[in-house]
Amino acid sequence: MIKDIRIVSRRFNLPQSHTLEVARQHGAYRSIETLTERTPEGIIAAVEASGLRGKGGGGAPTGAKWRLMEGEFDGRPKYVVVNADESEPGTFKDGHILSKDPHLLIEGILLTCYALGAHDAYIYIRGEYYERQQILQHAIDEAYEAGILGQSIMGHDYRVDLTVHRGAGAYICGEKSALLESMEGKRGHPRLKPHQKEPEWYFGNPTLINNVETIATVPFIVTEGADAYRQYGTERSPGTLLFALSGHVNRPGVYEAPFGTSLMEYIEHYGGGIRNGGTLKAVIPGGASTPVLTADEAAQARLDYESMQGLGSALGTGGMIVMDESVDMVEALKNLMAFYHHESCGQCTPCREGTGWVDAILARILAREGNRDDLKKLLDISETMNGKTVCVFAPAASSVIDAMVQKFETEFLRYLDTGGAA
Amino acid sequence: MSTQSVTITVDGTPIEVNPDRMLLPELLDKGFSIPHFCYQESLGSDGNCRMCMVEIAGKKRPQISCDTPIVAGMEVRTRGESIEKVRRDILELELINHPVDCPICDQAGECSLQDYYMEYGLYQGKVDKKEKHHFDKHIDLGANVLHDQERCVLCQRCVRFCRDVTHTDELCVAGRGDHSYITTIPGETLHNAYAMNVTDLCPVGALTSKDFRFQQRVWFLATSPSVCHGCAKGCAIDIDHAKSKYHDDTIYRFRPRKNPEINGEFICDAGRLSYKETQTYLLRTCLAKEEILADAEALDRMKAILTEDEYPIVVLADANLYTEELAALQAFARTFHAQLYAPLEAYHDPAFGDDWLKSSQRAANAEGVKRLGIATEMPTLNDNTLVINVNHPDGHRTANRIDLLTHRPDENTERVPARLTLPIAPWVRSSGHLINEDGIEQYCEQVLRRNDPTPTLLERLAHFLDKGDDTILDNMETAL
């Protein structure tokens, strides 16, 4: 049976949890009050030892990423950027942190800045999160007034300034290098990958980017210790994640759970099962860029990186889209490909042209004007989109196409066999 | 090569390469054919077209060679079933929104896209025409540049040129995804003095020159290497010309010719368009005041004036003349005890100069003039001096004068009529050396075949110099 574990969401249900007063009554900023007890190295070491993995979708080890920020870099300033672009369909967990416990995020940012020697931090928030941005900004204003942010954080001889940077409607700006391009005032075109391990660069200065939830996990690790975090989850996916449910479940929403939880148990326990007592057909496990799981696969799935990978999918952001037997999978894929078509930054050929072509072919299939070659064509284009582009947007789309077409081929064939030019 | 070269293996053959560069430029220099749109020698890599894929041993996926650093011992494959399929597939995607209208495209014959899809056997468009996106096909970007958005492959070379080379930033990619397009901000145009270079940079027919459009299919053109005479920079150019039946050999355009020491791969628009001046308003007849003379008659009269008149003689030479021509004028001056000047002040044009290529010294061989020790000031002249004006822009102030001119005098300038006027061929009809303002000497071939009987300056001068006397040649040798 599932036991509730609340690390990041522990204050979510308190009335007025977003206010400084309530947050402080329930432990916010303790780690900053006692900052003198810690060294930057101590904080980095704790994050490293906790095994914390990035919660923006990639699951990269956070400690190792922080280590890339060590060094002098010719005295250039260091920056911390929090990724609150959250635009991956099916994903809405960061929004909960922003609106329910913004002070947890600010506390995490302070610790991160202090650990890495950064004095300026930014939160890049998607433009559509206007109301959530208002709440966040209010929390930041409160923190400034209380001397928690600013020239000397909670009286310590350390400055941290925090600025919210509003996006304007572009999923790709969640990709870290596109995000930085956007913050440099440019179009959100992802950058070419560096040839060696190095930090990100903001106007040529070393910069760390982490997801909202990743940073919001740091206070717990710092105050409770790496082992306290590691007691949850699995060996290789330690801790918890704010998983989310949407689609055909009775109680959609965001519920924190340890990595390794059984997917079906999670759906039952938190989601209250399939809507209207229906049967499960498929689950997209971690946001729209993870390959779909059939009901059979979902039955074996555990919510951790390794298990999902073992099933040929990915944990992604942990935002699950649950589909019952009423769903037409051709329409579902068309819906997702319309998204990819709309959101491709357009920089590289395979993605710019591939997403549009796939979208057009699916439209043709749905209009019953497709032919059997179209399925092969879809897989061919998908192959060209895989591993040949600047960023992993196109490969993600490719994996989504492959899984849908391969796992639900009969549904596609039904469109092609009843009419059409086959 | 400045650094130690290293050995890598390409398609089974070991080659020596410079490890400081990315793989693609090295492979291209070594003669490998690798399709590429966005990489461009002067603009560098951008990594957006994904065409330049090669296989690298040990890497699971093909890599874009324009962003692959060279490592000693690496094994590269540019040919073979699998990598060619990758390229073909990407090319096919590139073509799905492209009109493939080569028969009516100006770029046909010098289009990378066309070359590649012929090479990769994609001639028949695989996508339904009706599924293609339609964009604007005839956009006037200003500065003689026309844009066809449907043909654009979004390599961003044009944007990068205006951003990184001219720093004028008139162009941008607008829109997103497959609705992206190249544009200026509405209502504005290209406004830099080098804008037409984007028509050379564009790898397809998406940016074409309004000036050149539909004038000639490129495969009819002959190309001669030459040097622009627009200013003292002396940019290296290729001159494209063609002789069609019943027509004179005609110049259709100047294009930059690569010369890393002078102009890289670029020229200014003024220089580019100056080809027109080489074939319009040319002087073809000899005149005595208003009276038309036969060439032989004019020469006789000129000889007579030179030998019979008692006036001291001053020769005013155009500082655009080739070094050989200037040297010949020196010999001529010696023969007739004349003073030779090539006054440079007349060519000073501060409005023209900038901090890149364009020089405020508009004379192409001002440096050659100086090296030959020819006086560069304007002498005080009156009608007690006989002036032999060899195409000098300020040479028409006195009446006691013989003109040797390439062009018909501009009717708008106030001009004292010369006693005698003889045409000489423009620079594209002769050959010789120029020394640019940085002291770099270049040779200009004769570009045009003889269209009309107008002699070159050297041919004219030959009549006045003792055939046995090889002073001219001597002088030329010391000059060079």
Added chain:
Amino acid sequence: MSFTWTSAHRAELDALKERYPSPKALVLPALWKVQEQEGFLSLEGIEAVAELTGYSKAEVYGVATFYTMFHLQPQGTYTLQVCKTLSCALNGQGTILDHLKERLGIEVGETTPDGQFTLTQVECLGSCGTAPVMQVNDTLHEHLTPESVDTLLDTLSDKGGSL
């Protein structure tokens, strides 16, 4: 036409400049302020942003056209942004959209003749758990039903365009 920053915006931008390593970072914040002032991005507004940030006008134009929330044309008083992505589609966004089209008598991308409502479809609004959703200007409306949409439109129409 010309564009001048309101003094409040100008002051905010000046203060914001101190927060960044380069004024170039101000492109998005400044474009937002132009849109706030004008309701859309005029070319003059774009020019003002170019001047402020040191980018060229064309570059700022390229940026403005990249992001879907920036409008280069005036919009209706209320821009209805109906989420069309999967979780909302699974939960009846189609019904909501049809209802809106019928009630307003316009298609997606159009504005009602009185200039009140512009109907658009957008990708996932990050509120999949409360699907179907739509954002009206900057305000999110969740768990939509045809009835709740009617009530909402009634209230907005009553306000007669004042926000």
